[in-house]
Amino acid sequence: MRIVSALFLNNFRDLLKTPTLLISLLMFPAIAVIMAMFLPVPEYGEENYLEGLTAGLLAASMFAPMFVAMGPINTASNSIAEDIEKKRLRFLIMAGVNAGHYLAAIILFVMATSIPPIIVFGLIAQLSVFGFSVFFGVMLVSTLAATVLGAMVGILSKSLQQAGSISIMAMMFFGFIPMFVPMMDIDALSNIAQFLFTYQLREVMFYELVDDVNLLRAIGIILANFAVFIALFAYVYRKRGLKGKLSEE
Amino acid sequence: MIKMQNVSKRFGDKLVLDDVNLEVPVGRIFGLLGPSGSGKTTIINILAKQIPACVGTSSVEAKPFEVGLMLDDDGLYERISVKHNLELFARIYGLDKTAAEQTLRGVGLFEERDKPVLKLSRGMKQRLALSRAIVHKPKVLFLDEPTANLDPNTARGIHGLILGLRERGTTVFLTTHNMQEAVNLCDEIALLYKGKIIESGTPEGVCQKYNSYKTIPDLESVFIRLTEQAAGGAV
Numbered sequence: 182m183r184i185v186s187a188l189f190l191n192n193f194r195d196l197l198k199t200p201t202l203l204i205s206l207l208m209f210p211a212i213a214v215i216m217a218m219f220l221p222v223p224e225y226g227e228e229n230y231l232e233g234l235t236a237g238l239l240a241a242s243m244f245a246p247m248f249v250a251m252g253p254i255n256t257a258s259n260s261i262a263e264d265i266e267k268k269r270l271r272f273l274i275m276a277g278v279n280a281g282h283y284l285a286a287i288i289l290f291v292m293a294t295s296i297p298p299i300i301v302f303g304l305i306a307q308l309s310v311f312g313f314s315v316f317f318g319v320m321l322v323s324t325l326a327a328t329v330l331g332a333m334v335g336i337l338s339k340s341l342q343q344a345g346s347i348s349i350m351a352m353m354f355f356g357f358i359p360m361f362v363p364m365m366d367i368d369a370l371s372n373i374a375q376f377l378f379t380y381q382l383r384e385v386m387f388y389e390l391v392d393d394v395n396l397l398r399a400i401g402i403i404l405a406n407f408a409v410f411i412a413l414f415a416y417v418y419r420k421r422g423l424k425g426k427l428s429e430e
Numbered sequence: 431m432i433k434m435q436n437v438s439k440r441f442g443d444k445l446v447l448d449d450v451n452l453e454v455p456v457g458r459i460f461g462l463l464g465p466s467g468s469g470k471t472t473i474i475n476i477l478a479k480q481i482p483a484c485v486g487t488s489s490v491e492a493k494p495f496e497v498g499l500m501l502d503d504d505g506l507y508e509r510i511s512v513k514h515n516l517e518l519f520a521r522i523y524g525l526d527k528t529a530a531e532q533t534l535r536g537v538g539l540f541e542e543r544d545k546p547v548l549k550l551s552r553g554m555k556q557r558l559a560l561s562r563a564i565v566h567k568p569k570v571l572f573l574d575e576p577t578a579n580l581d582p583n584t585a586r587g588i589h590g591l592i593l594g595l596r597e598r599g600t601t602v603f604l605t606t607h608n609m610q611e612a613v614n615l616c617d618e619i620a621l622l623y624k625g626k627i628i629e630s631g632t633p634e635g636v637c638q639k640y641n642s643y644k645t646i647p648d649l650e651s652v653f654i655r656l657t658e659q660a661a662g663g664a665v
Contacts, residue, residue, distance in 0.1 A: 187521035191507065191514070198509035198546070269505040271480055272562065276522045277495045 184278055188286030189293075192260060196294065205255045206294055209248035210301040216240035217305045233390045241306035242386045243360055246379035248298055249320065250356030253291045253327035254334065254348050260287055261335025262344030280422070284332060291328040292321070299324070312389050315396070319385050319403050323378050326407040327355070333414045336421050355379045378406035431456055432477060432570065432603055437486035439472055439625075446472050448625040449486070454618070456491070459592065459602040461616035461633075463609065463653060469625040470605035471502070474572045477603065490570050495523060498568035502575055504559040506547045512558055513543035516565055523566040530565060537561045537591060553584035560588060564595065571595060573604040577611060589615055609649040613637075621653060623660045 196202055217237040264270050273283065299320040303313050330351060338344035359380040362371050374380040381399040388394045432454040439447040447469045454460040464470050475481045476488050478499050490497060507515050513530065520530040534540045537557040547555060556576065563571060576592070577585035592602055592615060606612055612619050613633045620630035629636055633649055640652040 183524060184522050187518055190521075191510070191518045194510045194514055195507055267505055267508075268501075268503040269507070271501070272499065272505045272519075273522070275478060275480070275494070275497065275499045276519055276566075278522060 184282045185286045185289065188273075188278065188282065189290050192286060192290040193294075195260075196256075196290075199259075202256055202259055206252045206298060209244045209252065210298040213240040213244040213302060213305055216244070235307055237305035237307050238386065238390075241302040242383045245299075245302040245306075245320065245386070246359045246382045247356040248295075248302070249323045249327050249382065250354075250379050251352045252298065253295055253324050254331035254351055254355075256291050256294065257287055257328045257331025258334035258338065258344040258348045259341065260290070261332060262338040262341045265335070265338070266340045280418075287332060288325070288328050291331070292324060295324045296321075306386060308386070309389060312386075315388070315400075316385060319382060319400060322403055322407055323382055326378055326403070326410050329407070329410045329414045333410070333417050336417055359383050376402060376406075378403045431491045432460070432489075432601060434473070434477065434488045435486055437473075437476060437483045437488055439469075439476065439481075439484050446625050447476075447483075450622075450625070450627055452620060452627070452630075454601060454603055456601050457596065457599050458617040459596050459604065459615050461612040461619040462603070462605045462622055463607060463612055463619055463649075464605070464622035465607060465657065468622045470622055471574050473622070474499075474501070474574050474603070474605060478572050492569040495566065496569040498563035498566070498571040500559050500563040500571075500573045500576060502578065504555050506555060506558060506562075508548040509546055511544050511546055512539055512550070512554075515547060515558060516561055519562050520565050525566060533561045533565045536564075538587060553580045556580060557584070557588065560591065564591075564600075567598070568600060570601045570603070573602065575605055575607070577606070577608065585611070609653055613649050619649075621656055623657050626660070628656050628660050 217235075217240040220236040220240050222234055222236050222239060264273075270283075299317060302320070303316050306312075306316065308316055331348065334344055334347045334351065338347060355377055356379065358370065358374045358377060359382070362374045362380065363383075381402045384394050384399045385396065385403075388396050388399070432452065434450055434452040437447055437450045438445065450469075450473065452460075452462075452473075462470050462473060472481070476483050477490055478497060479490075479494070507518070512534065516530040516534060517527060520527065520533075523529075531540065531543075534543055537560055539554060539557055539561065542550065542554060547558065550558065560573070560576060563573070573592070577588050580588070589611070592604070595602060604615070616633055618631065619633050619636060620627050621636070622628070629639075629652075631639070637649055637652055640655060
């Protein structure tokens, strides 16, 4: 616990001095708050009218999935890839830090920095107590899933630049598809999106307004995504590991 | 005691170490001398359990957390302050902030403690890397070219610190290609060339063996002579 808390604190200090990561964590909740004030909502009688829909819910449903797809993946992959590139891991390992300590600190750090934005999205969405609780729970699981994905990208990368390139692909896939599906009537895109945890987050947010949302199915898909990421991470970790990086230096 | 027996190491097809044998008694400063690419850092990495040897055995009589390591890649967190860089390791070792403060005073970086590492000079970064290696008062210290690229004053300061560590009973294993540094600091040396130890002993002993007519030990001449012989296959 002592080692994990020391690494956690260090990650946090480093984050405060890293504007690019700070922006990726703060940008989406900030945009969502602004959009919640100005986004036009279809009124009764207009096309796409939905009873109970607020500008806040619309903004949160657009930006919460994008945040989950970008913030945690970017933060986790950046932190690990930078430690590998700057060859810090060998000093940490030498001091008694093992892979469990290191990864636990990264995951706790990403989760801790993601909770305030999640609360912001939940508040502007103006969900009921039940709705907020479900939303908060699935956002936590989704953030964890995205962090595992980011950690996998970090381990696979030899440099920050490489991590950035891989992260962008993952972020575009998981972040943009859920946003485009409601705007474009493309069946193929919709069929793919249904299996993405980020799309199902949107479904969970509309559960109380739309009758045909299956909450259990949405939660099941999010958990299945998480399980797949864990399995992929375990495979990559067994193949590459963290200590294995040392022999490449 | 640091010991290496019949150690060989390959990276791909390249033989980097060839049947290396070393022994360093407790509380001594041992210098491994050799040109760039001779395998010095690989030996430190094997002894510090950073990479495995292909053949042979190595042992260090100290628990992992009783070992300190300073390499040419400093691995520092550049955006955060000097103080916080050292406090991270102090906390990992289970020490309090005082240990980090005392170490920073010892290496002359206390006044710079609030500066981010990226604003430090190369010499200051090297002193910080050294302070990270010694913050937990290790029994064994591995230093990879601790004074490379430093000005003479800073290098002398680091020499003083290393000698002070020996006084405390720390075993120091350092690599260098600065012959004068080896003469000034080391109790024993070994000359490494293309992954092979070509000579070893005390600096004075090695000097006298090859140029006994000189009154001042001239390790540099000995080193050049031996490596030229080795390159020609005479050794």
